[in-house]
Amino acid sequence: MTVRMTLRNKLIVLVTALVVLAGVATASVLHAAGREDRKNRVQADGPPVTGGEVSLAPGSGRRIVFRNMAWGPHRDELATVPADGPSGPRTASGVKCLRFYAAAGTGVCLQAERGAVQDGYRAVILDARLKERAHYSLPGIPTRARVSPSGRLAAWTVFVGGDSYAGTNFSTRTAILDTRTGKLTKTLEDFAIERDGHPYRASDVNFWGVTFADDEHFYATMATGKKTYLVRGDLPARKVTTLRTNLECPSLSPDGTRLAFKKRVPGLPADAPWRLYVLDLATMRETPLAEPRSVDDQLVWQNDRTVTYSLPGDYGADLYTLPADGTGSPHRLLTAGLAPAYLG
Amino acid sequence: MYVADSRSTPAAPAARLTTGRRSALAPTVLALGTVSLITDVSSEMVTAVLPLYLVTGLGLSPLGFGLLDGVYNGFSALVRLVGGHLADRGGRHKAVAVFGYGLSAVCKPLLLVAGSLPVIGAVLAADRTGKGLRTAPRDAMISLASAPEARGRAFGVHRAMDTAGALLGPLVAFLILRQAVDGYDAVFTVSFCVAAVGVLVLVLFVPGRTAPERAQDAPRASLKAALALLGEREVRRLALCALLLGLATVSDSFVYLLLQRRLDVPDRWFALLPLGTAAAFLLLAVPLGRLADRVGRWQVFLGGHAALLCAYALLLPGWRGAALPYVVLALHGLFYAATDGVLMAAAAGAVPAELRSSGLALIQTGQASARFVCSIAFGAAWTAWGDRTALATAAVALAVCAAGAVLLRPAEASELDGGRPA
Incomplete structure (x- = not known):
């Protein structure tokens, strides 16, 4: 199929191609590295960010603590803004997190951990002054984090990537930690499952998106057999019970009466399938919220009337607020931020 | 103790246990092993970063979608049979293998522009189609290039080289991401360059026709x-x-x-x-x-x-x-x-x-x-x-x-x- 070539000519062709391809490869790595460097320089139109003290302690004013994604030296650090001036100057803490949540003086920070031959992730429990109290290795890429209202329990969810050729299997691992006793439930998959009134067990069960009711009870998403379920969990009994289907990433309102969540709506594109809803736990009635875009986030309640969530933005993600009763329209709370917690 | 497994060694069982000279591995086997090693570096680089890319690079929740679903497994089996059959017709093992490796190689830059899960799924399916097409012709070339009594060793060497590539791939991807955080585009580009080298080694150093002259009574390579x-x-x-x-x-x-x-x-x-x-x-x-x-x-x-x-x-x-x-x-x-x-x-x-x-x-x-x-x-x-x-x-x-x-x-x-x- 080819013209006969001498070994010498073959080697010349190979070496030439190697030089060209090595050049292309090097250029692509340098280009990507340069782009990352630019992100470490302050953007002229971004919010001002200065280093300082960030506290998770109750009191000391209503404020938002979140992952700052604005370019500059404080990118990806936990930062704080006053709740009544969210687009104003930010105070950054020096603690880097991919995902974060906090309540009652306890923070959970899911962060990247550099290794010698592989990068890993870990969950760090922070006290009110952002000092590390404990840390735990994570088996995958962080996606959700929550703390119970009392600050005692922490939960997190990670994606575990597939190991087959072309990485096609994804699963999640969700853990719950009692920060007072140090007892770690490494995966909810070990809990007993009651589905539609019957015990259930399967190898394809996945859990994600825990939200705590108190220090013993929680809600979460369970997936099995291509369906998602809302489950209510009982931590001391190590048991979950299904409540209804097609409900992901529940978030319990501060008064404990409603769950805000994302729901797969038929007819939407496969990679943007969700709309936001609120479920009234007393009547089990769903109300669609006035967000026309697909949201892939676990919502946070600003108060009993308003929810906060992230959408992709120019610098990673922006935060939006929306009334929880289906009225109004989305309002951009701040740019270049992710994983908010309302404190104080 | 060495096993003398060259074709020239007398076939008597006693002679097989002598510490005689070992026959050299066929150059074709080494070349195909090199191609597989290089290609596996390329594909495992992508496999290693793909979950991270989907979740942190594209901000997608990959759960609930099989990127390649069960239906594809059936298609993949069909592709393998087609690859095997095409390669036998006229002894075109190399041509089919080049097409298979080439198809997987061009899928790598396509990942750069595929921004949504269905498109990424399609690119991965094409990548796997290339893998399905090339596997049987490649194994046929390995077997045809080695003496019957040394085929176990030939396949062993090939599989060892293949696996070495699979182990190196994630390491290369890690080193790139160390240089450039979130540099998934760089990983895909380098992966393409590596895959291109693999195809080139195949084209340059694997002989085109490994099938022997067809004997008069030999079966024709038809589907039947x-x-x-x-x-x-x-x-x-x-x-x-x-x-x-x-x-x-x-x-x-x-x-x-x-x-x-x-x-x-x-x-x-x-x-x-x-x-x-x-x-x-x-x-x-x-x-x-x-x-x-x-x-x-x-x-x-x-x-x-x-x-x-x-x-x-x-x-x-x-x-x-x-x-x-x-x-x-x-x-x-x-x-x-x-x-x-x-x-x-x-x-x-x-x-x-x-x-x-x-x-x-x-x-x-x-x-x-x-x-x-x-x-x-x-x-x-x-x-x-x-x-x-x-x-x-x-x-x-x-x-x-x-x-x-x-x-x-x-x-x-x-x-x-x-x-x-x-």
């Missing part, structure tokens, strides 16, 4: 002739045995999940479990290939499944010894080293050169389909009875299938595929 292979006693037996044993081979992801759940492997080691299997596979592929040439491929193939049975047995009681995960992974790697290339070496002996690629594809496809069925059945058994009972059932099934395979294939048959010329 390929199917008629199943009428041959040897091929039918091999295919049946591979199928039978495949039906009791629990998929890798279940093995790792069981390891973690039953032996309580810490979370941070979970991602490293496949590396354990790969390392054992890499170290054992050549020695077991050589052993297969000496004592018989069939025996080694069965022995590999015995190792897998031992791994199941170790997982059953749920002891939590510190060394146990290593032992299970070593047995799992041994299973691959004793079965993957060895089956191809055995199959090559049963299929005429003119239909080599089709025959190998047929047996590979039978085995892969059986393993797929096993995955589904194992998942269902887990759902119904829990992981321990599912595993016990798989172990019993494997023992029964192995016994069935022994019955199907009496000892004298090993004369044919075991590299001992009669």
Whole structure:
């Protein structure tokens, strides 16, 4: 199929191609590295960010603590803004997190951990002054984090990537930690499952998106057999019970009466399938919220009337607020931020 | 002690145990091994960063979508058979292999522009199609380039080089991301460059025609002739045995999940479990290939499944010894080293050169389909009875299938595929 070539000519062709391809490869790595460097320089139109003290302690004013994604030296650090001036100057803490949540003086920070031959992730429990109290290795890429209202329990969810050729299997691992006793439930998959009134067990069960009711009870998403379920969990009994289907990433309102969540709506594109809803736990009635875009986030309640969530933005993600009763329209709370917690 | 397995060595059993000169490996085998090594570096780079890219790079939740669903598994089997058949027609092994490797290579830059899950799924499907097309022609070229009595070693060397590439790929990706955080575009670009080198080595250093001149009475490479292979006693037996044993081979992801759940492997080691299997596979592929040439491929193939049975047995009681995960992974790697290339070496002996690629594809496809069925059945058994009972059932099934395979294939048959010329 080819013209006969001498070994010498073959080697010349190979070496030439190697030089060209090595050049292309090097250029692509340098280009990507340069782009990352630019992100470490302050953007002229971004919010001002200065280093300082960030506290998770109750009191000391209503404020938002979140992952700052604005370019500059404080990118990806936990930062704080006053709740009544969210687009104003930010105070950054020096603690880097991919995902974060906090309540009652306890923070959970899911962060990247550099290794010698592989990068890993870990969950760090922070006290009110952002000092590390404990840390735990994570088996995958962080996606959700929550703390119970009392600050005692922490939960997190990670994606575990597939190991087959072309990485096609994804699963999640969700853990719950009692920060007072140090007892770690490494995966909810070990809990007993009651589905539609019957015990259930399967190898394809996945859990994600825990939200705590108190220090013993929680809600979460369970997936099995291509369906998602809302489950209510009982931590001391190590048991979950299904409540209804097609409900992901529940978030319990501060008064404990409603769950805000994302729901797969038929007819939407496969990679943007969700709309936001609120479920009234007393009547089990769903109300669609006035967000026309697909949201892939676990919502946070600003108060009993308003929810906060992230959408992709120019610098990673922006935060939006929306009334929880289906009225109004989305309002951009701040740019270049992710994983908010309302404190104080 | 070396095994003299060159064609020039007298075939008497006594002569095979002398410390005589070893024949050199065919340059084609080394070249194909190099192509596989380079290509696996390229593809495993992508595999290693893909979950991270989807979740942090694109901000997608990949859960709930199989990127490649079950339907694709059926399509993939078909592609493999088509690749095998096309390669046999006119001895175009190299041309089909170049197309397969080339298709996978051009998929890498496409990942740069694919921004949504359905498109990424389509690119991955094309990538896997390339892999499906090239596998049988490549294995046929390896078998045609090596002496019948040294095929086990040839496949062992190839599989070891292939696995070395698979181990290096994630490391290269890691080094790139160390230089450029979030530099997924750089990973995909470098992956393409590496894949292009692989295709070039294939084009330049693998001879175009490996098929011998067709004898007058040799079967023509037609679809009918390929199917008629199943009428041959040897091929039918091999295919049946591979199928039978495949039906009791629990998929890798279940093995790792069981390891973690039953032996309580810490979370941070979970991602490293496949590396354990790969390392054992890499170290054992050549020695077991050589052993297969000496004592018989069939025996080694069965022995590999015995190792897998031992791994199941170790997982059953749920002891939590510190060394146990290593032992299970070593047995799992041994299973691959004793079965993957060895089956191809055995199959090559049963299929005429003119239909080599089709025959190998047929047996590979039978085995892969059986393993797929096993995955589904194992998942269902887990759902119904829990992981321990599912595993016990798989172990019993494997023992029964192995016994069935022994019955199907009496000892004298090993004369044919075991590299001992009669």
